[in-house]
Amino acid sequence: MNILIYAEVRQGKLKNTALELLTLAQSLNPTAIDIALFSEDAGISKAFEGFSIREIFVISGVPLYQNDIVLNSLKKIITSSSYDCILGPASPTGRDLFPRLSAQLKAGLLTEVIDLKKENNKLVATRPIYAGKCLVTCSSTTPLTLVTLRPNVIAIQKPATSGSPKVTNQVAEKSSLPLKVVEIRQGKSTRPDLTEATLIISGGRAMANSDNFKILFEAADVIGASVGASRAAVDSGYAPHEMQVGQTGKTVNPNLYIACGISGSIQHLAGMRTSKIIVAINTDIDAPIFQKADYGIVADLFKAVPVLTEEFKKLKGKD
Numbered sequence: 001m002n003i004l005i006y007a008e009v010r011q012g013k014l015k016n017t018a019l020e021l022l023t024l025a026q027s028l029n030p031t032a033i034d035i036a037l038f039s040e041d042a043g044i045s046k047a048f049e050g051f052s053i054r055e056i057f058v059i060s061g062v063p064l065y066q067n068d069i070v071l072n073s074l075k076k077i078i079t080s081s082s083y084d085c086i087l088g089p090a091s092p093t094g095r096d097l098f099p100r101l102s103a104q105l106k107a108g109l110l111t112e113v114i115d116l117k118k119e120n121n122k123l124v125a126t127r128p129i130y131a132g133k134c135l136v137t138c139s140s141t142t143p144l145t146l147v148t149l150r151p152n153v154i155a156i157q158k159p160a161t162s163g164s165p166k167v168t169n170q171v172a173e174k175s176s177l178p179l180k181v182v183e184i185r186q187g188k189s190t191r192p193d194l195t196e197a198t199l200i201i202s203g204g205r206a207m208a209n210s211d212n213f214k215i216l217f218e219a220a221d222v223i224g225a226s227v228g229a230s231r232a233a234v235d236s237g238y239a240p241h242e243m244q245v246g247q248t249g250k251t252v253n254p255n256l257y258i259a260c261g262i263s264g265s266i267q268h269l270a271g272m273r274t275s276k277i278i279v280a281i282n283t284d285i286d287a288p289i290f291q292k293a294d295y296g297i298v299a300d301l302f303k304a305v306p307v308l309t310e311e312f313k314k315l316k317g318k319d
Protein backbone atom coordinates (compact mmCIF):
# COMPACT_ATOMS: atom_id res chain seq x y z
CA MET A 1 0.00 0.00 0.00
CA ASN A 2 1.42 3.38 -1.05
CA ILE A 3 0.28 6.40 0.94
CA LEU A 4 0.58 10.11 0.22
CA ILE A 5 0.11 12.54 3.12
CA TYR A 6 -0.98 16.12 2.57
CA ALA A 7 0.91 17.85 5.40
CA GLU A 8 -0.57 21.22 6.33
CA VAL A 9 1.70 24.22 6.86
CA ARG A 10 0.36 27.43 8.37
CA GLN A 11 2.33 30.63 8.66
CA GLY A 12 5.49 28.75 7.70
CA LYS A 13 5.06 26.13 10.43
CA LEU A 14 4.19 22.51 10.00
CA LYS A 15 0.96 21.65 11.78
CA ASN A 16 1.05 18.87 14.38
CA THR A 17 -1.58 17.03 12.37
CA ALA A 18 1.14 16.17 9.82
CA LEU A 19 2.96 14.01 12.39
CA GLU A 20 -0.36 12.51 13.56
CA LEU A 21 -1.10 11.51 9.95
CA LEU A 22 2.38 10.09 9.64
CA THR A 23 1.94 8.01 12.81
CA LEU A 24 -1.37 6.72 11.44
CA ALA A 25 0.18 5.94 8.05
CA GLN A 26 2.99 3.96 9.71
CA SER A 27 0.48 1.89 11.69
CA LEU A 28 -0.97 0.68 8.36
CA ASN A 29 2.30 -1.05 7.49
CA PRO A 30 2.58 0.60 4.07
CA THR A 31 5.07 -0.14 1.29
CA ALA A 32 5.87 3.55 1.01
CA ILE A 33 4.86 6.86 2.54
CA ASP A 34 5.30 10.12 0.63
CA ILE A 35 4.57 13.63 1.89
CA ALA A 36 3.36 16.66 -0.06
CA LEU A 37 3.52 20.06 1.58
CA PHE A 38 3.34 23.67 0.46
CA SER A 39 6.10 25.85 1.86
CA GLU A 40 8.54 28.49 0.75
CA ASP A 41 11.12 26.99 3.14
CA ALA A 42 13.07 24.16 1.49
CA GLY A 43 14.41 23.12 4.92
CA ILE A 44 10.95 22.33 6.33
CA SER A 45 11.41 18.64 5.50
CA LYS A 46 13.76 18.40 8.53
CA ALA A 47 10.64 18.28 10.72
CA PHE A 48 10.15 14.69 9.53
CA GLU A 49 13.50 13.44 10.79
CA GLY A 50 13.13 10.09 12.52
CA PHE A 51 10.20 8.96 10.38
CA SER A 52 10.43 6.41 7.62
CA ILE A 53 9.46 8.30 4.46
CA ARG A 54 10.19 7.57 0.79
CA GLU A 55 9.83 11.06 -0.72
CA ILE A 56 8.91 14.54 0.44
CA PHE A 57 7.52 16.96 -2.15
CA VAL A 58 8.13 20.54 -1.03
CA ILE A 59 6.02 22.75 -3.28
CA SER A 60 6.72 26.48 -3.38
CA GLY A 61 4.81 29.37 -4.90
CA VAL A 62 1.69 29.20 -2.71
CA PRO A 63 2.37 31.53 0.25
CA LEU A 64 -1.36 31.51 1.09
CA TYR A 65 -3.59 28.45 0.78
CA GLN A 66 -5.44 28.65 -2.52
CA ASN A 67 -7.51 25.58 -3.24
CA ASP A 68 -7.26 25.30 -7.04
CA ILE A 69 -3.45 25.67 -7.03
CA VAL A 70 -3.05 23.17 -4.20
CA LEU A 71 -5.55 20.87 -5.92
CA ASN A 72 -3.78 20.99 -9.30
CA SER A 73 -0.36 20.49 -7.72
CA LEU A 74 -1.50 17.51 -5.63
CA LYS A 75 -3.32 15.97 -8.59
CA LYS A 76 -0.11 16.08 -10.61
CA ILE A 77 1.79 14.20 -7.87
CA ILE A 78 -1.03 11.70 -7.31
CA THR A 79 -1.55 10.88 -10.99
CA SER A 80 2.17 10.48 -11.66
CA SER A 81 2.49 7.73 -9.05
CA SER A 82 0.41 4.78 -7.85
CA TYR A 83 -1.09 5.63 -4.49
CA ASP A 84 -3.73 3.58 -2.72
CA CYS A 85 -4.51 6.18 -0.07
CA ILE A 86 -4.22 9.95 0.37
CA LEU A 87 -4.35 11.14 3.98
CA GLY A 88 -5.08 14.69 5.11
CA PRO A 89 -6.29 16.57 8.18
CA ALA A 90 -9.98 17.16 8.95
CA SER A 91 -9.12 20.85 9.32
CA PRO A 92 -10.83 23.75 7.51
CA THR A 93 -8.26 23.34 4.72
CA GLY A 94 -8.69 19.56 4.56
CA ARG A 95 -12.47 19.96 4.50
CA ASP A 96 -12.14 22.35 1.57
CA LEU A 97 -9.55 20.39 -0.37
CA PHE A 98 -10.41 16.71 -0.03
CA PRO A 99 -13.98 16.75 -1.43
CA ARG A 100 -12.62 18.57 -4.51
CA LEU A 101 -9.80 16.04 -4.86
CA SER A 102 -12.27 13.20 -4.40
CA ALA A 103 -14.56 14.52 -7.14
CA GLN A 104 -11.75 15.18 -9.59
CA LEU A 105 -9.97 11.86 -9.01
CA LYS A 106 -13.26 9.92 -8.76
CA ALA A 107 -11.95 8.43 -5.51
CA GLY A 108 -13.91 7.45 -2.40
CA LEU A 109 -13.64 9.90 0.50
CA LEU A 110 -13.85 9.01 4.21
CA THR A 111 -14.10 12.20 6.26
CA GLU A 112 -13.68 13.10 9.97
CA VAL A 113 -12.13 9.72 10.62
CA ILE A 114 -11.07 8.85 14.19
CA ASP A 115 -9.56 5.45 13.45
CA LEU A 116 -8.25 3.71 10.35
CA LYS A 117 -7.20 0.09 10.03
CA LYS A 118 -6.19 -2.28 7.28
CA GLU A 119 -8.41 -5.37 7.16
CA ASN A 120 -7.93 -7.94 4.38
CA ASN A 121 -5.89 -5.37 2.49
CA LYS A 122 -8.78 -2.88 2.63
CA LEU A 123 -8.89 0.36 4.59
CA VAL A 124 -11.66 0.41 7.20
CA ALA A 125 -12.37 3.73 8.88
CA THR A 126 -14.31 4.64 12.01
CA ARG A 127 -16.10 7.98 12.00
CA PRO A 128 -18.77 9.70 14.10
CA ILE A 129 -22.23 10.32 12.63
CA TYR A 130 -25.45 12.01 13.86
CA ALA A 131 -23.50 14.77 15.64
CA GLY A 132 -21.25 12.25 17.34
CA LYS A 133 -24.05 10.08 18.78
CA CYS A 134 -22.99 6.97 16.86
CA LEU A 135 -19.82 5.64 15.30
CA VAL A 136 -19.82 3.87 11.92
CA THR A 137 -17.18 1.78 10.26
CA CYS A 138 -16.92 2.33 6.55
CA SER A 139 -14.65 1.72 3.60
CA SER A 140 -14.34 2.98 0.05
CA THR A 141 -15.04 0.82 -3.00
CA THR A 142 -12.64 2.73 -5.27
CA PRO A 143 -9.00 1.69 -5.79
CA LEU A 144 -7.82 5.03 -4.38
CA THR A 145 -9.16 6.07 -0.96
CA LEU A 146 -9.04 9.61 0.43
CA VAL A 147 -9.19 10.04 4.20
CA THR A 148 -9.37 13.09 6.46
CA LEU A 149 -8.36 12.46 10.07
CA ARG A 150 -9.63 14.48 13.03
CA PRO A 151 -6.84 16.30 14.89
CA ASN A 152 -5.67 14.94 18.27
CA VAL A 153 -7.02 11.40 17.89
CA ILE A 154 -3.58 9.86 17.30
CA ALA A 155 -0.65 10.13 19.72
CA ILE A 156 2.46 10.94 17.71
CA GLN A 157 5.00 8.11 17.75
CA LYS A 158 8.35 8.07 16.04
CA PRO A 159 9.44 4.70 14.67
CA ALA A 160 12.56 2.94 15.97
CA THR A 161 14.10 2.88 12.50
CA SER A 162 14.30 5.71 10.01
CA GLY A 163 15.47 6.21 6.47
CA SER A 164 16.56 9.29 4.59
CA PRO A 165 13.78 10.48 2.34
CA LYS A 166 14.32 11.93 -1.11
CA VAL A 167 13.34 15.62 -1.02
CA THR A 168 11.91 16.99 -4.26
CA ASN A 169 11.49 20.76 -4.48
CA GLN A 170 8.99 21.86 -7.08
CA VAL A 171 6.97 24.91 -8.04
CA ALA A 172 3.18 24.88 -7.69
CA GLU A 173 0.91 24.46 -10.69
CA LYS A 174 -0.84 27.52 -12.12
CA SER A 175 -4.21 28.69 -10.92
CA SER A 176 -7.09 27.57 -13.11
CA LEU A 177 -9.65 29.91 -11.55
CA PRO A 178 -9.99 33.69 -11.85
CA LEU A 179 -9.62 34.16 -8.10
CA LYS A 180 -6.76 34.82 -5.74
CA VAL A 181 -6.57 34.61 -1.95
CA VAL A 182 -5.02 37.91 -0.87
CA GLU A 183 -5.18 37.61 2.91
CA ILE A 184 -5.94 35.13 5.65
CA ARG A 185 -6.89 36.85 8.89
CA GLN A 186 -5.91 35.10 12.06
CA GLY A 187 -8.28 35.12 15.04
CA LYS A 188 -7.15 37.40 17.86
CA SER A 189 -6.27 34.54 20.20
CA THR A 190 -2.61 33.61 20.57
CA ARG A 191 -3.55 30.30 22.21
CA PRO A 192 -3.58 26.98 20.36
CA ASP A 193 -6.52 26.73 17.95
CA LEU A 194 -9.40 24.96 19.69
CA THR A 195 -9.53 22.22 17.05
CA GLU A 196 -5.93 21.26 17.86
CA ALA A 197 -5.80 22.11 21.58
CA THR A 198 -5.05 19.25 23.97
CA LEU A 199 -6.53 21.11 26.97
CA ILE A 200 -9.72 23.21 26.82
CA ILE A 201 -11.68 25.11 29.45
CA SER A 202 -15.08 26.28 28.20
CA GLY A 203 -17.68 28.59 29.65
CA GLY A 204 -21.43 28.64 29.11
CA ARG A 205 -24.35 30.98 29.69
CA ALA A 206 -23.58 30.90 33.41
CA MET A 207 -20.47 33.04 32.80
CA ALA A 208 -23.01 35.92 32.70
CA ASN A 209 -20.71 38.41 30.93
CA SER A 210 -17.46 38.62 28.96
CA ASP A 211 -15.43 39.96 31.91
CA ASN A 212 -16.13 36.79 33.88
CA PHE A 213 -14.36 34.77 31.19
CA LYS A 214 -11.16 36.17 32.77
CA ILE A 215 -11.27 33.44 35.41
CA LEU A 216 -11.26 30.80 32.68
CA PHE A 217 -8.35 32.53 30.87
CA GLU A 218 -6.43 32.67 34.18
CA ALA A 219 -6.90 28.94 34.75
CA ALA A 220 -6.07 28.24 31.08
CA ASP A 221 -2.84 30.26 31.27
CA VAL A 222 -1.51 28.10 34.09
CA ILE A 223 -1.89 24.82 32.19
CA GLY A 224 -1.49 26.14 28.61
CA ALA A 225 -5.12 25.47 27.69
CA SER A 226 -7.37 27.10 25.10
CA VAL A 227 -10.68 28.64 26.09
CA GLY A 228 -13.97 27.71 24.44
CA ALA A 229 -17.61 28.71 24.87
CA SER A 230 -21.12 27.38 24.37
CA ARG A 231 -23.36 28.95 21.79
CA ALA A 232 -25.47 30.53 24.51
CA ALA A 233 -22.34 32.35 25.73
CA VAL A 234 -21.43 33.39 22.18
CA ASP A 235 -24.97 34.50 21.27
CA SER A 236 -25.11 36.54 24.49
CA GLY A 237 -21.93 38.35 23.42
CA TYR A 238 -19.74 36.96 26.21
CA ALA A 239 -17.28 35.33 23.78
CA PRO A 240 -16.48 35.62 20.05
CA HIS A 241 -17.81 33.03 17.60
CA GLU A 242 -14.31 31.63 17.00
CA MET A 243 -14.52 30.24 20.56
CA GLN A 244 -17.79 28.38 20.01
CA VAL A 245 -17.69 24.62 20.47
CA GLY A 246 -20.48 22.46 19.09
CA GLN A 247 -22.55 21.54 16.09
CA THR A 248 -22.42 25.03 14.62
CA GLY A 249 -19.05 25.83 16.18
CA LYS A 250 -15.80 23.92 16.33
CA THR A 251 -15.34 20.20 16.80
CA VAL A 252 -12.69 19.65 19.43
CA ASN A 253 -10.92 16.57 20.64
CA PRO A 254 -8.69 17.48 23.59
CA ASN A 255 -7.23 15.20 26.26
CA LEU A 256 -9.08 17.29 28.85
CA TYR A 257 -12.28 19.35 28.41
CA ILE A 258 -13.53 21.33 31.41
CA ALA A 259 -17.11 22.55 30.89
CA CYS A 260 -17.99 25.40 33.26
CA GLY A 261 -21.65 26.36 33.58
CA ILE A 262 -22.61 24.45 30.43
CA SER A 263 -25.77 22.33 30.56
CA GLY A 264 -24.68 19.76 27.97
CA SER A 265 -27.14 20.21 25.11
CA ILE A 266 -26.94 17.74 22.19
CA GLN A 267 -25.55 20.52 20.02
CA HIS A 268 -22.74 21.32 22.45
CA LEU A 269 -21.92 17.63 22.98
CA ALA A 270 -21.70 17.23 19.20
CA GLY A 271 -18.54 19.31 19.25
CA MET A 272 -16.78 17.90 22.31
CA ARG A 273 -18.12 14.45 23.18
CA THR A 274 -14.99 12.70 21.84
CA SER A 275 -12.78 14.57 24.35
CA LYS A 276 -10.72 12.00 26.25
CA ILE A 277 -11.56 13.27 29.76
CA ILE A 278 -14.56 15.54 30.40
CA VAL A 279 -14.91 17.49 33.64
CA ALA A 280 -18.15 19.38 34.29
CA ILE A 281 -18.72 22.13 36.83
CA ASN A 282 -22.40 22.89 37.27
CA THR A 283 -24.69 23.93 40.13
CA ASP A 284 -27.47 21.64 38.87
CA ILE A 285 -26.85 18.01 39.77
CA ASP A 286 -29.35 16.99 37.07
CA ALA A 287 -27.60 18.88 34.25
CA PRO A 288 -27.23 16.52 31.22
CA ILE A 289 -23.50 17.28 30.99
CA PHE A 290 -22.96 15.09 34.07
CA GLN A 291 -24.15 12.05 32.09
CA LYS A 292 -21.26 12.55 29.68
CA ALA A 293 -18.65 13.79 32.18
CA ASP A 294 -15.91 11.57 33.57
CA TYR A 295 -15.67 13.85 36.61
CA GLY A 296 -18.45 16.10 37.89
CA ILE A 297 -18.20 18.99 40.32
CA VAL A 298 -21.58 20.15 41.63
CA ALA A 299 -20.61 23.69 42.55
CA ASP A 300 -20.76 27.34 41.62
CA LEU A 301 -18.16 27.79 38.89
CA PHE A 302 -17.14 31.17 40.34
CA LYS A 303 -16.00 29.34 43.47
CA ALA A 304 -14.72 26.15 41.86
CA VAL A 305 -12.63 27.60 39.00
CA PRO A 306 -10.36 29.79 41.22
CA VAL A 307 -9.73 26.73 43.43
CA LEU A 308 -8.78 24.71 40.33
CA THR A 309 -6.48 27.54 39.19
CA GLU A 310 -4.67 27.48 42.55
CA GLU A 311 -4.33 23.68 42.37
CA PHE A 312 -3.01 23.92 38.78
CA LYS A 313 -0.43 26.46 40.02
CA LYS A 314 0.72 24.09 42.76
CA LEU A 315 1.00 21.24 40.26
CA LYS A 316 2.98 23.42 37.88
CA GLY A 317 5.10 24.88 40.68
CA LYS A 318 3.88 28.38 39.86
CA ASP A 319 2.54 29.43 43.24
Ligand SMILES: Cc1cc2nc3c(=O)[nH]c(=O)nc-3n(C[C@H](O)[C@H](O)[C@H](O)COP(=O)(O)OP(=O)(O)OC[C@H]3O[C@@H](n4cnc5c(N)ncnc54)[C@H](O)[C@@H]3O)c2cc1C
Nearest residue numbers: 204205206230231232246247248249261263267268283301
Ligand atom coordinates in the same frame (compact mmCIF):
# COMPACT_ATOMS: atom_id res chain seq x y z
C1 LIG B 1 -29.33 24.26 15.17
C2 LIG B 1 -28.70 24.52 16.52
C3 LIG B 1 -27.31 24.55 16.58
C4 LIG B 1 -26.69 24.78 17.82
N1 LIG B 1 -25.31 24.77 17.87
C5 LIG B 1 -24.72 24.89 19.07
C6 LIG B 1 -23.30 24.82 19.18
O1 LIG B 1 -22.56 24.70 18.22
N2 LIG B 1 -22.76 24.91 20.43
C7 LIG B 1 -23.52 25.05 21.56
O2 LIG B 1 -22.95 25.14 22.66
N3 LIG B 1 -24.86 25.14 21.46
C8 LIG B 1 -25.47 25.09 20.26
N4 LIG B 1 -26.81 25.22 20.18
C9 LIG B 1 -27.56 25.69 21.37
C10 LIG B 1 -27.86 24.58 22.37
O3 LIG B 1 -29.09 23.98 22.05
C11 LIG B 1 -27.96 25.16 23.79
O4 LIG B 1 -28.93 26.19 23.80
C12 LIG B 1 -26.67 25.73 24.30
O5 LIG B 1 -25.63 24.78 24.14
C13 LIG B 1 -26.82 26.07 25.79
O6 LIG B 1 -25.66 26.67 26.25
P1 LIG B 1 -25.29 26.60 27.77
O7 LIG B 1 -25.13 25.20 28.20
O8 LIG B 1 -24.15 27.54 27.99
O9 LIG B 1 -26.55 27.28 28.47
P2 LIG B 1 -27.70 26.65 29.34
O10 LIG B 1 -28.33 25.51 28.67
O11 LIG B 1 -28.56 27.78 29.75
O12 LIG B 1 -26.94 26.08 30.62
C14 LIG B 1 -26.32 26.86 31.57
C15 LIG B 1 -25.89 25.92 32.69
O13 LIG B 1 -25.16 26.65 33.66
C16 LIG B 1 -25.51 26.14 34.95
N5 LIG B 1 -25.18 27.19 35.90
C17 LIG B 1 -25.85 28.35 36.16
N6 LIG B 1 -25.16 29.10 37.04
C18 LIG B 1 -24.04 28.41 37.36
C19 LIG B 1 -22.91 28.67 38.20
N7 LIG B 1 -22.80 29.83 38.87
N8 LIG B 1 -21.95 27.73 38.28
C20 LIG B 1 -22.04 26.56 37.60
N9 LIG B 1 -23.08 26.26 36.77
C21 LIG B 1 -24.05 27.19 36.65
C22 LIG B 1 -26.97 25.79 34.86
O14 LIG B 1 -27.30 24.83 35.82
C23 LIG B 1 -27.07 25.27 33.42
O15 LIG B 1 -26.88 23.86 33.39
C24 LIG B 1 -27.47 25.01 18.97
C25 LIG B 1 -28.85 24.97 18.88
C26 LIG B 1 -29.47 24.73 17.67
C27 LIG B 1 -30.96 24.69 17.60
